[in-house]
Amino acid sequence: MxxxxxxxxxxxxxxxxxxxSGWWGMMCLIGTEAxxxxxLLFSYYYFAVQFGRSFLPNELPSVRLSGPDTLILILSxxxxxxGERGIRQGSTVRLAIGLLLGSVLGAVFVGIQYxxxxxxxxxxxxxxxxxxxxxxxxxxxxxxxVGVLILVVLLAWSVLGxxxxxxxxxxxxxxxxxxxxxxxxxxxxFTFYVTPYLGW
Amino acid sequence: MAVTEYxxxxxxxxxxxxxxxxxxxxxxxxxxxxxxGFFTTVDHKKIGIRYIVTAFAxxxxxxxxxxxxxxxxxxxxxxxxTPEQYDQLFSMHGLTMIFLYALPILSGFSNYLFPLLLGSxxxxxxxxxxxxxxxxxxxxxxxxxxxxxGHGANDGWFNYVPxxxxxxxxxxxxxxxxxxxxxxxxxxxxxxxxxxxxxFRTRAPGMSINRLPIMTWGTxxxxxxxxxxxxxxxxxxxxxxxxxQLGTHFYDTTADGQPLLWQHLFWMFAHPWVYVIVLPAxxxxxxxxxxxxxxxxxxxxxxxxSTVATMVLGFGVWLHHMFATGLPFLALSFFSGSSFIxxxxxxxxxxxxxxxxxxxxxxxxxxxxxxxxxxxxxxxxGVSGVMTASVPADFQLTDTYFVVAHIHYVxxxxxxxxxxxGLYFWFPKMTGxxxxxxxxxxxxxxxxxxxxxxxxxxHLTGLFGMPRRIYTYPPDLGxxxxxLVTTVGAFMLAFGILLLFVNIFHSLRHGRIAxxxxxxxxxxxxxxxxxxxxxxxxxxxxxxSRHPLWEKRLGEGIGESSVARxxxxxxxxxxxxxxxxxxxxxxxxxxxxxxxxxFTVTLGMSVGFTGLILTYWTPYGWAAxxxxxxxxxxxxxxWLWPERKLGQVAEHAHA
Numbered sequence: 001m002x003x004x005x006x007x008x009x010x011x012x013x014x015x016x017x018x019x020x021s022g023w024w025g026m027m028c029l030i031g032t033e034a035x036x037x038x039x040l041l042f043s044y045y046y047f048a049v050q051f052g053r054s055f056l057p058n059e060l061p062s063v064r065l066s067g068p069d070t071l072i073l074i075l076s077x078x079x080x081x082x083g084e085r086g087i088r089q090g091s092t093v094r095l096a097i098g099l100l101l102g103s104v105l106g107a108v109f110v111g112i113q114y115x116x117x118x119x120x121x122x123x124x125x126x127x128x129x130x131x132x133x134x135x136x137x138x139x140x141x142x143x144x145x146v147g148v149l150i151l152v153v154l155l156a157w158s159v160l161g162x163x164x165x166x167x168x169x170x171x172x173x174x175x176x177x178x179x180x181x182x183x184x185x186x187x188x189x190f191t192f193y194v195t196p197y198l199g200w
Numbered sequence: 201m202a203v204t205e206y207x208x209x210x211x212x213x214x215x216x217x218x219x220x221x222x223x224x225x226x227x228x229x230x231x232x233x234x235x236x237g238f239f240t241t242v243d244h245k246k247i248g249i250r251y252i253v254t255a256f257a258x259x260x261x262x263x264x265x266x267x268x269x270x271x272x273x274x275x276x277x278x279x280x281x282t283p284e285q286y287d288q289l290f291s292m293h294g295l296t297m298i299f300l301y302a303l304p305i306l307s308g309f310s311n312y313l314f315p316l317l318l319g320s321x322x323x324x325x326x327x328x329x330x331x332x333x334x335x336x337x338x339x340x341x342x343x344x345x346x347x348x349x350g351h352g353a354n355d356g357w358f359n360y361v362p363x364x365x366x367x368x369x370x371x372x373x374x375x376x377x378x379x380x381x382x383x384x385x386x387x388x389x390x391x392x393x394x395x396x397x398x399x400f401r402t403r404a405p406g407m408s409i410n411r412l413p414i415m416t417w418g419t420x421x422x423x424x425x426x427x428x429x430x431x432x433x434x435x436x437x438x439x440x441x442x443x444x445q446l447g448t449h450f451y452d453t454t455a456d457g458q459p460l461l462w463q464h465l466f467w468m469f470a471h472p473w474v475y476v477i478v479l480p481a482x483x484x485x486x487x488x489x490x491x492x493x494x495x496x497x498x499x500x501x502x503x504x505x506s507t508v509a510t511m512v513l514g515f516g517v518w519l520h521h522m523f524a525t526g527l528p529f530l531a532l533s534f535f536s537g538s539s540f541i542x543x544x545x546x547x548x549x550x551x552x553x554x555x556x557x558x559x560x561x562x563x564x565x566x567x568x569x570x571x572x573x574x575x576x577x578x579x580x581x582g583v584s585g586v587m588t589a590s591v592p593a594d595f596q597l598t599d600t601y602f603v604v605a606h607i608h609y610v611x612x613x614x615x616x617x618x619x620x621x622g623l624y625f626w627f628p629k630m631t632g633x634x635x636x637x638x639x640x641x642x643x644x645x646x647x648x649x650x651x652x653x654x655x656x657x658x659h660l661t662g663l664f665g666m667p668r669r670i671y672t673y674p675p676d677l678g679x680x681x682x683x684l685v686t687t688v689g690a691f692m693l694a695f696g697i698l699l700l701f702v703n704i705f706h707s708l709r710h711g712r713i714a715x716x717x718x719x720x721x722x723x724x725x726x727x728x729x730x731x732x733x734x735x736x737x738x739x740x741x742x743x744x745s746r747h748p749l750w751e752k753r754l755g756e757g758i759g760e761s762s763v764a765r766x767x768x769x770x771x772x773x774x775x776x777x778x779x780x781x782x783x784x785x786x787x788x789x790x791x792x793x794x795x796x797x798x799f800t801v802t803l804g805m806s807v808g809f810t811g812l813i814l815t816y817w818t819p820y821g822w823a824a825x826x827x828x829x830x831x832x833x834x835x836x837x838x839w840l841w842p843e844r845k846l847g848q849v850a851e852h853a854h855a
Contacts, residue, residue, distance in 0.1 A: 014847015028393035125447035164850035
């Protein structure tokens with residue numbers, strides 16, 4: 001005779017915070033994307049070591065646009081973080097405001113980046129530096145664009161009332177991606193706008 | 201509307217596959233029959249078998265390409281093929297075997313077996329699993345479309361620049377290969393993420409990390425490797441495509457580009473890839489071989505650690521493919537040293553297998569023969585590999601048939617033979633019927649002799665100086681007999697593989713009924729019927745040792761595993777989520793229904809990549825590419841839309 005039924009301890013059901021499979025999947029995506037940008041930056045440093053000063057453009061890149069742009073991106077991360085903290089306490093309104101601010105600041109970042117593209121005296125096919133500059137910043141801009149779309153979709157879902165104190169795994173997953181995209185920018189910024197001044 | 205809850209204490213009960221609970225689960229997990237089910241299924245068992253069948257189809261195609269080349273090379277000055285045809289054949293042969301066969305076949309086995317080995321009901325991301333298969337298929341078709349049009353890849357599987365650049369290779373051949381590899385990389389990456397999360401998060405309670413079957417360790421390890429290696433090759437191919445079509449200067453020397461960047465990016469991926477396509481097969485041997493030796497594997501912990509060590513070190517040896525490119529002496533020394541060191545963890549597995557046979561009571565079956573010969577050929581392929589780790593020897597051997605012989609001992613010896621052994625081992629689980637042992641012996645011996653007849657002499661061909669990738673050779677260089685012998689061996693190998701297919705088709709209908717555990721195996725997949733029901737386990741088992749089905753005999757572990765009695769999870773499609781190290785129950789995971797999304801997103805991406813290749817002929821290709829991007833985005837949005845049934849939506853807004 002089978003032994004009597006028993007009960008296990010109570011477990012959460014469904015997508016909950018870092019217990020959600022999606023959160024672990026996002027960690028994998030971030031790992032592989034980090035590797036992608038590492039290989040892109042490897043290509044930059046490889047050329048820099050191979051060719052020295054002649055690899056860089058005559059006029060070194062300036063922080064006139066990229067500096068404020070970097071601050072804007074950091075602020076957008078702060079906004080999204082603040083919104084996500086809000087939903088953890090059950091505030092859908094704070095979440096929506098955070099996501100709205102984050103996506104607007106992200107879009108502004110892309111706009112300013114585009115201005116900087118127009119500002120450059122060279123084009124994609126000029127030489128290996130220009131190819132790398134547009135490719136790396138282009139890859140990053142594409143990631144920011146996807147990130148903004150994710151924030152907008154999350155905003156729509158939060159307005160639809162999909163999230164509460166317990167059920168907001170999608171927000172945490174989208175937010176961690178957004179912070180990652182911002183962190184990648186810091187590595188790119190350091191590479192293109194700081195290392196040329198560190199001397200050859 | 202399904203009523204869901206935020207938390208629940210699941211029942212623990214005893215159940216079998218003919219209980220009311222099992223019938224309820226069957227209805228929940230079953231794939232709809234017919235054409236709709238074909239496109240929408242997310243059942244890991246169906247997807248796994250699809251992977252295996254498709255990978256074998258590519259194996260046959262790649263094999264036929266090889267046979268045509270072997271006819272051309274059988275005698276000197278043959279004119280069966282033109283040089284261009286020969287270039288396309290060896291390139292397509294290489295990329296087919298390495299990218300479209302070698303990993304997908306292992307992914308197939310892992311897909312089929314992971315949830316069964318782990319005591320779970322499906323992969324962590326069932327829809328992503330279906331998606332990775334569809335993308336694999338679509339990218340394979342994409343790459344082969346070029347060959348069908350007469351524009352197949354023609355620069356070898358590692359595709360060196362500058363020959364792959366537009367100035368020297370103006371046709372669309374390289375564009376197909378480049379975009380196809382970026383496309384395939386998506387499949388590999390999402391598949392890897394799925395294996396990692398599945399192995400980390402969806403194990404039976406109690407299956408702590410030191411109780412994982414070795415095959416799971418192998419696939420888990422290479423999946424990590426893939427996450428970090430695949431971006432390198434996807435990027436390399438994408439930059440190549442940009443150089444060819446958008447006029448960038450990454451690889452050409454006219455504007456501070458550097459052809460060696462290609463070799464770096466390619467081999468930073470491709471050397472780890474060598475381990476990616478052998479470590480899971482080594483894991484299959486580590487799980488299969490002990491079953492036939494009637495004892496647990498010797499040195500479980502050492503084998504696991506050496507598996508991980510091999511992968512990690514595998515990222516630090518890529519330069520040994522580039523010894524002849526004029527690198528600094530220091531770099532040569534370092535990478536030669538690391539290439540010697542990596543043999544140590546590989547040897548650990550070999551000694552563990554030998555000790556397992558030595559101290560066991562081997563039962564000689566076809567599967568055992570494949571596993572045992574795997575060890576022998578691993579040793580040969582390993583030794584010829586160490587020889588090329590030595591810089592002076594490599595200067596002599598590089599770009600000769602010696603390297604071709606080495607790579608075939610690695611890929612056939614350590615991948616195909618493990619896979620064939622695994623097929624004989626797990627075929628009964630997948631189909632419910634045994635493969636014929638009598639035909640199996642013929643299959644094994646002809647394959648084994650044919651392979652060694654073909655490829656052992658090839659080492660000599662290389663030592664006698666025959667370069668690889670030449671479409672013919674003059675008669676007076678002493679290579680004639682060796683080449684003829686290799687051709688004979690290649691055809692014998694092909695005949696051996698043909699016998700395998702005969703065996704499969706015969707046994708599918710007439711094979712002996714297997715029952716749940718025909719080999720008296722130790723792990724959880726043997727606890728369920730053959731073939732397993734759609735939900736795998738009626739109740740989620742609880743595990744107390746490495747060998748749940750052997751533990752009464754072995755007396756290992758603390759307490760007892762419980763397979764028939766376990767967690768009841770039947771409020772919709774559910775499985776258990778557990779903690780990474782100790783496999784403590786952590787969450788009840790809601791699993792998705794069958795879905796069109798994986799297929800439709802793949803279609804969207806196919807439109808996108810087809811658009812990009814069309815830009816070679818017409819600027820309208822860009823419009824198609826943009827349309828594909830939009831379709832893909834919309835498809836992903838539909839896919840990810842939060843569902844109440846999956847526990848992704850608030851029960852009461854503002855609760």
